[in-house]
Amino acid sequence: MKLAGQILFRSLPPMILALTGSLFSPAAPAEEPSLSLKIKDHRFIPEELQITAGEKRLLVVENEDATAAEFESHTLHREKIIPARSQSNIYIGPLKPGRYEFFDEFNDATAHGVVVAK
Amino acid sequence: MLNAALIVFRESLEAALVVGIVAAATRAIAGRGRWIAMGVLGGCLGALLLAALADVIGAWANGMGHELFNAAILAIAIGMLAGHNIWMASHGRLIAQQARALGAAATNGDLAMSAVAIAVGLTVLREGAETVLFFYGIFAGSKATAASLMQGALLGLAGGVAVGALLYRGLMRIPLRHFFTVTGWLMLLVAAGMAAQLAQILVQANVLPSMQPLWDTSSLLPMESTAGTLLHALVGYDPQPSIPQLAFAGIVFLGVWLATRVTRNRAAAIT
Numbered sequence: 183m184k185l186a187g188q189i190l191f192r193s194l195p196p197m198i199l200a201l202t203g204s205l206f207s208p209a210a211p212a213e214e215p216s217l218s219l220k221i222k223d224h225r226f227i228p229e230e231l232q233i234t235a236g237e238k239r240l241l242v243v244e245n246e247d248a249t250a251a252e253f254e255s256h257t258l259h260r261e262k263i264i265p266a267r268s269q270s271n272i273y274i275g276p277l278k279p280g281r282y283e284f285f286d287e288f289n290d291a292t293a294h295g296v297v298v299a300k
Numbered sequence: 301m302l303n304a305a306l307i308v309f310r311e312s313l314e315a316a317l318v319v320g321i322v323a324a325a326t327r328a329i330a331g332r333g334r335w336i337a338m339g340v341l342g343g344c345l346g347a348l349l350l351a352a353l354a355d356v357i358g359a360w361a362n363g364m365g366h367e368l369f370n371a372a373i374l375a376i377a378i379g380m381l382a383g384h385n386i387w388m389a390s391h392g393r394l395i396a397q398q399a400r401a402l403g404a405a406a407t408n409g410d411l412a413m414s415a416v417a418i419a420v421g422l423t424v425l426r427e428g429a430e431t432v433l434f435f436y437g438i439f440a441g442s443k444a445t446a447a448s449l450m451q452g453a454l455l456g457l458a459g460g461v462a463v464g465a466l467l468y469r470g471l472m473r474i475p476l477r478h479f480f481t482v483t484g485w486l487m488l489l490v491a492a493g494m495a496a497q498l499a500q501i502l503v504q505a506n507v508l509p510s511m512q513p514l515w516d517t518s519s520l521l522p523m524e525s526t527a528g529t530l531l532h533a534l535v536g537y538d539p540q541p542s543i544p545q546l547a548f549a550g551i552v553f554l555g556v557w558l559a560t561r562v563t564r565n566r567a568a569a570i571t
Contacts, residue, residue, distance in 0.1 A: 185387050185411050238510060249437030250354070252430065256523045257540070260504055263366065263433055265354040266440075271363035273506045288434050291303060 216240040217274075221251050221264065224289035235299040238275040245269070251293070255284035258297065275299070301452035304438070308431055308456030313533040315343070315420075315427040316464030318490060322416050324471035325384070325483035328395040329409035332416075339417035343424025350425060351432035367505035373422045374498040380419035381491040382556045385484055387412040389560040390567040392480055400476050431457075463530075484560070492553040493536030499548035500538070513540035 217239050220227040224247060233239055245251050245264040253272060254261045264270040277299040286293035319336060326332040350357070357365040387409065388395070395407050431453075438449040474482055502508040518539035521528050531537035538545060 185383060185390075249440045250433040252434075256518075259500060259538075259540070259542070262504070263354065263358075263430060265358060265433070266437075268355055268358065269363075270358060273504065273510070276510060276512075278512065287307060288437055290307075 214239055216242045216271075219243045219295070221245045221247055221286065221293065223247065224251075224286065224292045226284075226286070226293050226295040229295045231295065231297045233275060233277065233297055233299050235279040236276045238273060241272045241274050243270050243272060249288070251289065252287040253284060254287045255282060255297075257282045258284060260284070301448045301455075304434075304449040304452030305456035305459065307434060308453045309459045310456075310529065310533075311427050311431045311434070312457050312460030313463060313529070315424045316460040317467055317534050318423045319420055320464035320467035321471065321483065321486050321490060322420055323468050325388075325480070325487055326409070326413065326416055327472070328399040328480075329407050329413055332409075332413055335413040335417040336420055339420035340424050342417075343421040344428055346421065346425040347428025347432050350429035351436065354429070354433060361505075364505040364507075367501050368507075370426060371498055371501045371505070371507075373426055374494050374501070377419045377422040378491050378494050378498070378552060380415040380422075381487050381494075382552070382559070383415045384412050384419070385487055385491075385556055385560050386563050387415075388480065388484060389563040392484075392564065393567070396476065396480055488553060488556055488560075489535045491556060492549040493534065495548040495552035496536040496538065496541065496545040499542075499544040503542065503544055508544045511542045511544065513542050514546065516540050 214237065217231055217233065219231065219241060221243065231241070243253055243262075243264050245266060245268055248266050250266050251264045252261065253264055253270070258274055258277075260272055260274060262270055262272055274297065277297070279299050282297040282299065284295050284297065319340065323332070323336055326336070354366075357369055359365060361368050391407065391409070391412075398407060435453060438446050438453065441449070471479075471483065471486075499508060503510050516539060521531070521537075521539060523529070523532060523537075523539055528537060528539070536545075536549070
């Protein structure tokens with residue numbers, strides 16, 4: 183009983199955080215229109231995205247392929263599965279000026295791109 | 301084929317390492333093999349379900365359904381690992397004595413094992429869902445490439461399991477007088493690593509603010525290197541950690557360490 187209480191106590195703060203996140207929907211931060219990225223035939227279209235440094239933007243990724251893709255970038259710190267024939271939202275930024283590479287982990291031979299922050 | 305092997309290897313590595321550590325850390329608890337096996341099996345079934353529901357979950361919470369779902373899973377897994385460490389702190393001395401005397405698992409620890417099984421299951425679930433989605437993709441292609449990709453995927457899975465088994469074997473060779481201390485610290489580090497990942501997911505979901513990394517060790521230890529990949533799978537290593545990641549990891553590390561310390565002192569005072 184005591185152990186159950188301790189387990190609950192330990193996991194409560196992170197759970198509350200995760201649950202409150204689902205209560206207040208993540209607000210759209212920027213007035214800028216969202217960035218668009220398409221996945222077709224295991225390639226990104228376009229392969230280069232431009233973003234203003236210091237700005238947070240919403241990236242809408244549309245997967246037109248019949249198989250799932252995984253948008254991943256170590257430097258952008260983003261990792262998200264994009265199911266087949268569907269769309270996913272990914273917030274990126276604010277970024278310091280530079281080049282940030284991303285790839286589709288499931289098809290990394292062909293799917294590569296870069297976000298250029300200026 | 302090698303590509304598929306690498307992808308599945310990376311996905312299965314984290315779960316395999318957690319299973320290896322947990323299997324070692326719970327060596328003194330009776331029937332722990334069955335519990336862990338149930339956890340793994342449950343995780344696999346859950347992964348199949350999660351992959352099938354990927355579209356539905358993805359649409360929740362303004363498109364952040366996956367992030368919040370993964371965040372909740374991580375939070376629970378952290379709680380379970382913490383619970384196990386706290387349980388060990390109150391029973392640890394007795395267990396270590398029994399393990400030395402009987403040389404076999406004797407302690408009844410059903411509550412602790414159920415917590416551990418949940419942690420294992422959730423980890424397998426999280427990593428497994430991605431792997432399943434990758435497998436779905438394999439079958440969508442031509443029959444010829446599917447066979448070769450399937451071989452690669454199974455090879456990758458075997459590789460992940462092998463690394464987990466290696467870790468287990470290596471840990472089991474640690475002399476008993478240090479053993480539970482080492483596994484305790486490892487579980488703590490794994491929990492802290494999960495907390496760092498939890499923070500990162502919440503940043504991605506736009507629940508926590510996105511902040512600049514505090515430092516960059518990618519020249520010293522790149523994420524893509526073998527050591528970097530292993531360290532990332534084990535303790536959530538990130539060469540460019542941000543404040544939320546470090547804060548979450550620090551809070552869980554300190555919090556659980558303190559709780560086990562207090563529990564151990566109380567247990568010592570009673571006996």
